[in-house]
Amino acid sequence: MNRRLISYRTKPEMADKNAELVAAVFKELAVEKPGGVRYMTLRLDDGTFVHIVETEADDGTSAIPKLAAFQAFQSGVRDRCAEPPVVRHATIVGNYRMLDER
Numbered sequence: 001m002n003r004r005l006i007s008y009r010t011k012p013e014m015a016d017k018n019a020e021l022v023a024a025v026f027k028e029l030a031v032e033k034p035g036g037v038r039y040m041t042l043r044l045d046d047g048t049f050v051h052i053v054e055t056e057a058d059d060g061t062s063a064i065p066k067l068a069a070f071q072a073f074q075s076g077v078r079d080r081c082a083e084p085p086v087v088r089h090a091t092i093v094g095n096y097r098m099l100d101e102r
Contacts, residue, residue: 002060003090006051014080015047022049024069034063038099047082052090 010018022041029039036056043049055062064070078084092099 002055002058003092004051004053004060005088005090006053006085007048007088008077008081008085009046009048009083010080011082012047015043018049018073018077018080019043021069021073022051025064025067025073028067028069029064032063032067037062037064039064 022043026039026041038054040052041049042052053060053062053064065074
């Protein structure tokens with residue numbers, strides 16, 4: 001398993017637009033149902049977005065970047081950001097009913 005946490009803060013006037021674009025990704029995921037990936041996004045009250053991605057592939061590859069909605073989200077993401085995205089690899093230290101257990 002490969003887990004990444006991506007975080008960034010949007011410009012205040014762009015937070016709602018960013019949330020709409022992220023929601024479209026989840027709508028497409030619900031239709032396409034790609035395997036080998038789990039994905040969650042949180043929006044914090046200061047305009048920070050936190051994406052948590054888990055892929056079965058050790059190299060982190062997934063079907064998400066191939067989605068049209070994700071490509072639309074990626075287009076202009078840096079223009080929507082007050083702070084650019086930071087990608088970190090993550091390891092689960094503890095989990096109480098937040099994530100499915102395998």
